[in-house]
Structures are given as structure tokens and as C-alpha cells.
């Protein structure tokens with residue numbers, strides 16, 4: 001698999017129950033690579049047990065690494081880089097899992113398309129990373145282009161403002177390689193669109209002129225079908241929608257993607273639904289669907305609140321064993337700008353967690369349990385009174401098979417009257433989304449939680465000044481990141497680490513131990529043998 005600028009890696013397609021083998025070669029010259037696979041619970045032998053990006057040593061330049069994993073569940077997934085900001089540099093691709101032989105999807109369709117959405121900056125990710133880690137901090141700003149399957153439109157003459165290398169990247173995109181992927185359809189058929197977002201920053205809204213979409217899947221889980229004119233999708237999420245090509249077949253129709261939740265400075269991403277036998281270059285009769293206003297949060301909430309698990313989906317346990325409340329704040333640390341959770345800004349340790357926990361290396365990361373909640377008098381509607389934070393890399397150690405509730409609590413950022421959207425993604429598990437609400441979560445909200453048909457997802461948004469309640473069963477031995485899927489926010493510390501059942505792992509593969517303190521440990525053992 002190649003890592004080619006903004007061009008996505010290959011689509012990997014498998015059937016539920018299959019064992020998949022992926023060979024990944026790091027062709028970069030100076031940086032290690034780590035990838036994360038949405039929808040995959042465990043990697044298989046010999047890359048055994050519980051490993052995901054935070055449990056893996058980086059694949060060094062020139063090295064080839066073989067991932068082996070079983071795909072458990074049909075659905076729409078993707079993989080992406082999880083080291084520095086490599087995802088926004090183009091390290092991503094689709095992972096599509098079909099139902100196993102002899103089984104059927106619970107809905108019918110005649111054809112399907114993959115739409116992998118991302119955002120694109122002319123400035124290199126290295127430049128962005130340096131800016132984020134500088135004092136004073138330089139924010140990456142809004143993307144120049146929204147990409148659909150790595151393709152987007154931009155006026156190249158404007159790119160000269162940036163840098164030489166970026167204008168050559170822009171030239172690449174100026175050729176027919178950047179022409180949009182056209183969706184060629186026949187009239188009066190049903191198509192499944194598999195839509196996934198790997199954006200570094202942008203929350204998106206997708207719509208197709210004149211066509212309703214019926215949402216049937218979210219993050220690899222079936223949902224109760226519901227029809228919408230447009231769909232919100234946050235970074236880390238995936239959806240399947242069904243469309244029926246029952247409109248005037250002498251026309252083509254625009255599919256548009258626009259920015260939500262942040263004041264957009266990026267043109268819409270566009271492609272065309274091309275009805276056979278029209279020419280794909282025939283422009284649609286009506287203009288592209290207009291993206292809802294970026295701050296029309298009621299529109300977003302009304303979409304999100306329509307998502308329920310389909311009948312027959314697993315139900316959550318009635319009670320939780322442990323509840324962790326995570327307050328998301330923007331902070332300062334010695335003049336640097338950070339994001340923190342319960343006033344701890346995550347800095348990942350150089351030794352992967354899996355090895356350090358299994359081998360009891362007490363110096364590898366903070367041994368204290370991170371805070372379970374935040375002070376009662378914190379006013380989530382105002383900028384932090386004391387904006388200073390601390391850094392840390394402690395682990396929430398979860399009892400194996402216990403039920404854990406997470407209350408994600410949003411707050412005001414550093415500037416007054418600003419609270420931002422954050423899509424939170426959990427590795428290695430799905431969670432039930434029990435509910436969303438406004439302001440600070442309180443015992444009154446408890447009664448409103450949905451225990452009847454909450455959707456299973458692996459990514460869920462917290463709205464501005466709001467809370468989101470999640471429940472999951474800690475049933476997957478390993479060390480797991482839970483973090484904001486906005487790449488610069490993770491870079492600035494917006495994440496936590498959970499671990500469960502690591503003592504149940506028989507063997508940690510050498511590849512997961514070859515770096516940091518565990519690497520030193522291995523070297524000493526080898527020298528003694």
C-alpha cells in the first residue's frame with residue numbers, strides 16, 4: 001500500500017468472518033507510521049491481542065509491517081494514520097465488510113458507491129504540527145478544499161500564496177486526476193452510498209439535489225431506517241444511505257458536501273449523480289444543494305436525535321458499574337495552547353501501553369488513575385477561570401467485563417462565547433449512545449437516557465455547551481484510546497486511555513515491545529541469553 005499525498009490508500013474489501021492480511025510499507029524517509037482501523041476489535045496472531053495504535057511501536061521508515069485481523073461485522077469502515085497528523089496528509093482508505101456468504105443485508109439495493117470524505121490544506125502537515133506546538137500557537141485554520149475520495153476542486157493560481165511544494169501538489173490535483181468521481185446510475189434503481197469521514201477538522205453535511213436519503217447504517221451498525229434531505233457527518237463516523245433514482249432521468253444532479261459547526265471558509269465539495277444515458281458533463285439543471293448554516297445546531301441535533309438502533313440490535317446493560325465524567329476544556333500550559341480532559345492534557349508516552357502494563361513497567365506512564373470527574377462548581381458556560389492545565393498519560397484501568405458509562409461534558413473554550421463540536425472516537429469497542437443534552441449533565445438528565453433502543457456507534461459528537469452520555473462493556477483485553485477525532489485537537493491533548501484485561505493476554509508480540517522502555521528490556525534480555 002502506498003502513502004501518496006492526499007490520494008487515499010486502496011479500498012480493502014472483505015466478508016464478515018474473513019481473516020484479512022494487509023502489508024504496509026512505510027515509504028517515508030524520516031517518520032514512523034502507526035495506523036488505526038475503525039471497526040476492528042483485535043489484531044490476530046502473530047500480531048496478537050488487544051493492539052491498536054497506542055499499543056504498537058511505530059513502523060519505521062523502510063520497514064514493512066503485516067497486519068492480520070479478523071473482520072467481525074459487516075459495515076462501512078476505514079483505516080487511517082494515527083501518528084502526528086498523517087491522516088490529514090492522506091494516509092487513509094476505506095475498509096468495506098460485506099455480510100458473510102449465505103446472509104443478506106436487511107435492505108435491498110442494486111448498486112453501491114463509496115464516498116470517503118476528507119479535508120485538505122495547502123500547508124504541509126509538518127508546518128501545521130509545528131504551528132500547533134509553538135508559543136504563541138498558530139491554528140491550522142479552515143481547509144482549502146473538501147475532498148471526496150481524495151479528489152477536490154481548487155483554483156491553483158491561488159495556491160502560489162502558500163509554498164512551492166504546495167503549488168506542485170496543487171498542479172497534481174489540477175490534472176484530470178482531480179476530476180471528481182462521477183456516480184453513474186441507472187434510472188429507477190436503489191443505490192447504497194457508503195459515506196465515511198476521515199477529515200482532520202471539518203464536520204460535514206452531505207446532500208443530493210432532488211433525492212432523499214434513507215439512513216440504514218451508522219459506524220458499522222444497522223439503524224432504524226429514516227429519510228432525510230441532508231446528513232451531518234463528523235470526523236470518524238460512517239453512514240450508509242439508500243437513494244432511489246426516481247427523478248427526471250434527462251437530468252444529472254449535484255451531490256454537495258459543506259462545512260458545519262465552524263464558520264466555513266472552504267468551498268463545497270461537489271460531484272455529480274449521472275443518470276444513464278446522459279453525458280456526465282451535462283451540468284445539472286438546478287444548482288448544488290445549499291449546506292445548512294454552519295451554526296444551525298438545531299438542524300444537526302434533529303439529525304442526530306433520529307438515530308436509533310434497528311430492532312434486534314444488542315441492548316445495553318440496565319446499570320453501570322462505573323461512571324466517568326470527562327470535562328473537555330481548552331487550556332494554557334506555560335503559554336502553549338492545549339485541550340484537556342478533567343484538566344489533564346494527554347501526552348502519549350514513548351513506550352506503548354500494552355507492553356508497559358503487561359510487564360509492570362512503573363516508569364513508562366503516570367501510575368495514578370486520571371480524575372473520574374471535575375469540580376462541581378466549574379461553570380461550563382464561561383471560559384475557564386484558571387486556564388492552566390497539566391499534562392499526563394495515566395490510564396483508566398477498567399474491570400474486565402464491567403459496564404462503563406462515560407459522560408462527555410463540553411464547555412466554553414478560552415474565548416468567551418465559543419464552544420466547539422468534538423466527535424469522540426473509541427478504539428476497540430462500540431458504545432451505546434444513551435443521549436445528548438444541553439448545559440451541564442445533572443441527575444435530572446439521568447431519567448431521559450435511552451436504554452430502550454440507543455444506537456451502537458464508535459464515534460459520537462458532543463455539541464457546543466452540551467453533554468453526551470455513552471455506555472460500553474469493557475470486554476476487549478487491551479489498551480484503548482478514546483479521543484476527539486479532530487486531528488489537531490488530539491495533537492493538543494484531547495484524549496484519554498482505557499485499559500482492561502491485559503493480564504488475560506497470553507503473549508504480546510515482539511513488534512509491540514520493540515520500542516521505548518520495553519525495547520530496552522528486550523535488549524537486556526537478549527544480551528543475557
Ligand SMILES: O=C1O[C@H]([C@@H](O)CO)C(O)=C1O
Nearest residue numbers: 139330413414420488489492
Ligand atoms: O483548537 C482550536 O484552536 C482554535 C481557536 O480556538 C484558537 O485559535 C480553534 O478554532 C480550534 O478548534
